[in-house]
Each structure stands twice: as C-alpha cells, then as structure tokens.
Amino acid sequence: MSSDLTGLLYLIAAICFIMALRGLSSPETARRGNAIGIAGMAIAIGTTLANPGIVSFEMIAAGIVIGGAIGTVIALKIEMTALPQLVAAFHSLVGLAAVAVATATFFAPEAYGIGAAGHILTTSLIELSIGTIVGAITFTGSIVAFAKLQGLVSGSPLVFPGQHLLNAVLGLTLIGLGAWMVTTESHEAFWLIVALSLALGFLIILPIGGADMPVVISMLNSYSGWAACGIGFTLSNTLLIVTGALVGSSGAILSYVMCKGMNRSFISVILGGFGAEDGAGAAATTSDRPVKAGSAEDAAFIMRNATKVIVVPGYGMAVAQAQHALREMGDKLKEIGIEVKYAIHPVAGRMPGHMNVLLAEANVPYDEVFELDEINNEFATADVVYVIGANDVTNPAAKTDPQSPIYGMPILDVEKATTVLFIKRSLSPGYAGVDNSLFYADNTMMLFADAKKMTEEIVRAL
Secondary structure, X not given: OOHHHHHHHHHHHHHHHHHHXXXXXXXXXXXXHXXXXXXXXXXXXXXXXXXXXXXXXXXXXXXXXXXXXXXXXXXXXXXXXXXXXXXXXXXXXXXXXXXXXXXXHHXXXXXXXXXXXXXXXXXXXXXXXXXXXXXXXXXXXXXXHHHHHHOXXXXXXXXXXXXXXXXXXXXXXXXHHHHHHHHHOOHHHHHHHHHXXXXXXXXXXXXXXXXXXXXXXXXXXXXXXXXXXXXHHHHOOHHHHHHHHXXXXXXXXXXXXXXXXXXXXXHHHHHOOOOOOOOOOOOOOOOOOOOOEOXXXXXXXXHHOOOEEEEEEOHHHHHHOOHHHHHHHHHHHHHOOOEEEEEEOOOOOOOOOHHHHHHHHOOOOHHHXXXXXXXXXXXXXXXXXXXXXXXXXXXXXXXXXXXXXXXXXXXXXHHHOOXXXXXXXOOOOOOOOOOOHHHHOOOEEEEEOOHHHXXXXXXXXX
C-alpha cells in the first residue's frame, strides 16, 4: 500500500473518531457515534496491517484474537454497576502499553528507525521519557482507582503528612532523570524513571476521596490518551497521535467541566491529592437522631396526591438494577397526570454519564432527563423528590459544613421539595464517608429497603 493511500485512510479513520466523539455527546446519537468509532478503528487496523513494514502478522493476529476474545467475554459478563472499575482497569492497560513500547524502543531503536543504540535522536529520547512517565503514572493510578471502586481499598482519602511535598519532590526528580536520560541515554536513568513514575501514580490517586472518583476516571482517561499519543510519536504513527490527542484533550476538557461543577481546582486534579488536605480524612460517622421511616404504601399515597415528582437516581439504583422498575413507576405516575422529571448530578454513580446510561437502557425518554444546572431551581416547586440510591450528591453538608470533605461541591437541592422520599438500605454514609443530614430532615421519609424491591412495591401500590 502506498504512503499516500495509507495517509488518506488514516485521515478517514481520524474523521470517524472525531464524528464518534460528536455522536457520544448526546444519548440520542450515542449508538450511531459508537458505530462510527468502530468503523474508524476497523479502517485503522486494516490500514496498519497492509503496511509493507509489517513482518510479524502471526504475532499481530494472535494478539487480536486473544485480546478480542478476552474483551468479548468481559463485555458479555460485565454488570452495569462494574463499568467504572472496568474503565479504570482498561486505562491501566493503555498506560502499561505505553511503558512497554517505550522500553522496546529505547533498547532496540534500530527497529523503530530512531537511530542506533547510543545515538538515539534527541527528540525521540524526549518523547520516550515523557511517554514513559505518563504511561507509568496512568498504569498505577488506574490500578488504585480500580481498587477503590471495587472496594479493595477504602474509598476515604488515604493521606499522610507531607504527601504533597513528596509528590513535588518526585516530580522534580523525574524531570532531572529525564534530562539525564536524554543527554546520556543512561539505562539506569530509564529504569529509575519507570520506578518513580509507578510510585507517583500510586501517590497521586491514593489521597483522592470516593466522592471525587468520577473526576479521577475522567482524568485517567485523559492521561491514557496522552500516553497513546506518546506511543504514536515513538512509532511515527500519525493516526495514533491524532487518536491519542483526541482522547487526551476530550478527557481533559471533561475533567475541567466536572471540576468546575464540583468547585474543584483543575490544577489540583492534574497533580492529584485534591480529595483531602494533609492529615484529613472523611468522617464516617452516623448520627443517632431519629428519622421518619415509611412504607411503599405511604410513598404511593404521597405520590398520588402530587402534581410534580422529581426522581434523583444514584449508585444505589445501579447496584439494585432498579432502572426498569423506576421507568415503570414514572409511566404509572404520568398515566394519572403527574409531571415526572429525572435529575442527574454530573458525578452521580462512579463515572461520568453512569446514570444517563442506565436510564437510557430502561428507555426513559431523553426529554425527561435533566442535568444539575437545568433542574436545580425546580426542586422548590416539586411536591415529591424520589431519591433512589443517591447520597453524597444530595448531602446539604456540601453547602453548610466547611469541615466536610465534600464542602463546596454543588449538590442537587432536594431538601427544598415539599417531601423527600429517600430509598436506602440503612443510614450508612455515602461513598465519601459523610453522614447525610437530609436523612433527619422534617420533610424526609426514609424508605429502608432494596431500591428495586421498594420501587416495584410502590408501582403495585399506585
């Protein structure tokens, strides 16, 4: 295949990726965007395999078959509730791939056309050092995020005195090691870069609290994109450069938007450790104040006499797989003339768009689903707010308690509604480890039960 044709096909694939991102920006066009992205990737793979420089089709074919088989099995078996940790795990693999390619290139430069051992091009050495650092940080950082999301590590910020100073020292050391490697091609410098970058990845993500995990996922997505972009420069692959840059920039933009929506510093996110200050941690205490508990029949009675109901889904809905029962409840309410809307917090669940995906799966109409900024002023006019498994994103402590780990995070103003129906198994704190004062409010009725079971009982009682 000629270089001109290869360039043209890579350009078409890149356009497909851009159109895919555009399509994924809306639930209504997400399926089409995903299909376009798959088509672009098929073109990219086919074009790469047609490159006359390819000499090991057997290894490539084996990799595609093995990786494809693993991916298919995971896709078929994965639960919707486990998607965030799956994304984190996949991000780690991108980072590991970047480190592996950088290692192979550094020790066998002739195979990649960047010079010979001891005489590697300076620009290539710079690319290798940056790609290695970003890739290694992405790898271990994603592993920590996976462990937190999976419950293998506490979701509370894991902090110690002087951690930010340590991170700064490691960062400056990596810059120095990078300069050493570029000027001398030292193998010792390269392995020190790998080791310290792996350590920094752990240290950046460990102090980040559970409430900020959606931003972490977005940030790591950006890191994995830049790591892939670095691989592209190393391999002189234009498409990989473009694709990595698209993923990296879109992830960075999403992180910025989410940080703005959560009142966080974007720079702090990039550097990590924004979940808590030195020595601070999320307080996982609960109150012994009395609460008002109700039944499905009580909730159904209150809803039947309402004119406007706003539903606030959260991770508890995802765990219980209650989205279909929730849609059925919404349909019942609309049949008797009640206005129904769904309020989505940008960090509800464990990753951006988690709740939107679940509601779309249950065929909830897109025009009934609203983001925080669109619906927050409507809670004061709602007769009933039905909170199903959301906790931190409804906690008034974010507005009233300066000592709270979630203070400053914009929340859904559900406490302003006439009645709040709050489904939860117990009074345990949310992922951020903070007790929710909304549980004890005069206008709150707690519905202690599995989210799906309680919603189904309410449907039968309507």
